[in-house]
Amino acid sequence: MRELSAVDRKILAKLQGEFPICERPYAEAAEQLGIAEDELLERIEALLADKVLTRFGPMFQVERMGGAFVLAALAVPEARYEEVTALVNALPQVAHNYRREHTLNMWFVLATETRAGIAEAIACLEAVTALPVYAFPKEREFFVEMKLEARR
Amino acid sequence: MIDDLDRALIVATQGGLPLVARPYHAIAEQLGLSADEVMRRLRNMLDSGVIRRIGAVPNHYAIGWTANGMTVWDVADEQVDALGERIGSLDSVTHCYRRPRALPAWPYNLFAMVHGASRDECAAKADEIRTLLGAACRGSDILYSTRILKKSGLRIGC
Numbered sequence: 586m587r588e589l590s591a592v593d594r595k596i597l598a599k600l601q602g603e604f605p606i607c608e609r610p611y612a613e614a615a616e617q618l619g620i621a622e623d624e625l626l627e628r629i630e631a632l633l634a635d636k637v638l639t640r641f642g643p644m645f646q647v648e649r650m651g652g653a654f655v656l657a658a659l660a661v662p663e664a665r666y667e668e669v670t671a672l673v674n675a676l677p678q679v680a681h682n683y684r685r686e687h688t689l690n691m692w693f694v695l696a697t698e699t700r701a702g703i704a705e706a707i708a709c710l711e712a713v714t715a716l717p718v719y720a721f722p723k724e725r726e727f728f729v730e731m732k733l734e735a736r737r
Numbered sequence: 738m739i740d741d742l743d744r745a746l747i748v749a750t751q752g753g754l755p756l757v758a759r760p761y762h763a764i765a766e767q768l769g770l771s772a773d774e775v776m777r778r779l780r781n782m783l784d785s786g787v788i789r790r791i792g793a794v795p796n797h798y799a800i801g802w803t804a805n806g807m808t809v810w811d812v813a814d815e816q817v818d819a820l821g822e823r824i825g826s827l828d829s830v831t832h833c834y835r836r837p838r839a840l841p842a843w844p845y846n847l848f849a850m851v852h853g854a855s856r857d858e859c860a861a862k863a864d865e866i867r868t869l870l871g872a873a874c875r876g877s878d879i880l881y882s883t884r885i886l887k888k889s890g891l892r893i894g895c
Contacts, residue, residue, distance in 0.1 A: 589800070597800060602790035606776045606783070609758055626756050629793070633753075639888045640794040642753040643779070647891055649787040650739045650747070656836065656848075674887045682886035685807065687878070689843070692807070696891045719839050721848075725818060727825030727833035 587635050592620060596628060597637075652698045654680075656721045657707065658689040659714065666690075672713045678706040689719060739787060742770070744893070746778055747787075751891050754791075794890065802852040804881065806859035808866060809845035811838070811876040817847055820870055824849050827869075829862040844876055856881060 589597070595618055605613045615625040632638040647654050661669045666684075673679055673693060682693035695706050707718045739747070745768055755763040761779070765772040782788040797805065812820055817835055824847070825833035832850040851862040863879055 587799075597793060597795055600793045601795070602792045604754075604791040606761065606779050606791070608762070608772070610760065611756075611758060622758060626758075630756050632793070635799075636796055637799040638793050639796050640753045640890055641756070641792070642794075643747075643750050643782075643788045643791045644794065645747060645751065645891045646786055646789050649785060650743075652893075656834075660842075670886050677892045679887060680890050680892070681888040683805075683882040684884040684886055685880040685882050687880045689880075691886070692880070692882075693887070698893045719843065721836040721839070721843075723834040723836055725821065725835040727821040727835070 587637065589637065592618070592624075593628060593632060593637070596625070596632070647696045647698070650698070651700075652696065653700045653703045653722075655695045655703050656723070657693055657695055657710075658719045658721070659691040659693075659710075659716050660688050660719075661691050661714075661716065669714050669716070673710060676706060676710065678702065739782070742768075742774075743778055743782060743787070746775065746782075747891075748893060750779075751893065796885070796888065797852060798885065801854055804853045804856045804859045806851045806853075806856070806863065806879040806881050808849045808851055808859075808863045808879050809877060810847040810849070810866070810870060810874055811844045812847045812870060813873045813875070814846070816873040820873055821847055823869055824866055827862075827865065829865060845878065 599618060600614060604610055607613055611625050612622040615622045618625065629641050633641060673682055673691065678695050678697050680694045680696040682691065684690060685692050695703055697703050697706060707720060710718050749764050749768060754760045757763050761775045762772040765775040821833055821835055824830055829851055830849045831852060834848045835846060836848055838844055838846050849866055851859045853859040853862065859879065867874060867877065
């Protein structure tokens with residue numbers, strides 16, 4: 586893990602949302618951070634290259650465009666973990682995937698453009714992995730906010 | 738709902754914005770639209786919630802949140818909604834959902850994500866939730882993530 590500079594921290598703290606929509610958005614955001622447009626562009630590029638950021642851009646809510654977003658899990662035998670990881674990750678509908686400590690040891694989110702796409706993705710995963718997929722669609726959302734400041 | 742041009746914009750931006758001085762102009766050029774049209778549509782999608790927000794998506798491990806616990810709770814059905822609201826409003830909880838149980842393997846119906854620089858910190862946050870749930874809670878677990886296997890975000894077909 587690389588060290589973060591004070592400016593990097595500021596970018597992480599201030600730029601997790603509200604990136605402007607205007608002709609020169611990086612210039613506008615840079616001004617608020619007290620740096621030059623070029624420096625902001627270079628720093629974002631470096632943060633992406635070093636995997637401090639996974640992406641820089643819009644975050645979509647697929648439900649609002651008629652699609653669906655479902656948490657699902659698999660109980661993967663340890664001996665097959667790498668193989669199944671590759672099979673699951675290969676599906677473009679898998680938006681993210683985490684290893685967790687539990688019998689259900691692989692937890693991923695399916696994001697599909699249509700609601701019917703979820704069942705198709707699950708059927709596809711069950712066919713290629715030969716494992717049952719546990720689906721946990723949200724029945725109610727109480728709160729979602731994910732703006733974590735840098736701790737280091 | 739979105740139309741074909743919105744969809745084309747999503748496909749063009751889901752991997753990230755171009756890192757150039759005029760990113761919206763670059764997208765417009767790529768799609769054969771005017772920059773004003775691109776910006777107008779992005780603003781509309783932001784207003785309607787199709788776009789949740791625009792900005793940096795951090796890898797939370799890389800910014801020091803190395804312990805990530807999915808706390809899961811078996812809460813009495815008649816109380817879960819009222820308690821879920823209260824747990825969701827805790828500062829320490831970043832996501833909170835009611836989800837179906839998958840009995841017998843999975844008895845939990847309330848999911849709350851907590852993050853910390855250590856597992857102890859996550860466990861303390863889970864204790865706070867446990868206290869709030871009180872007698873309505875019949876069982877719980879914390880599933881720590883040990884590896885990010887994939888984090889690409891939405892990818893709709895091109």
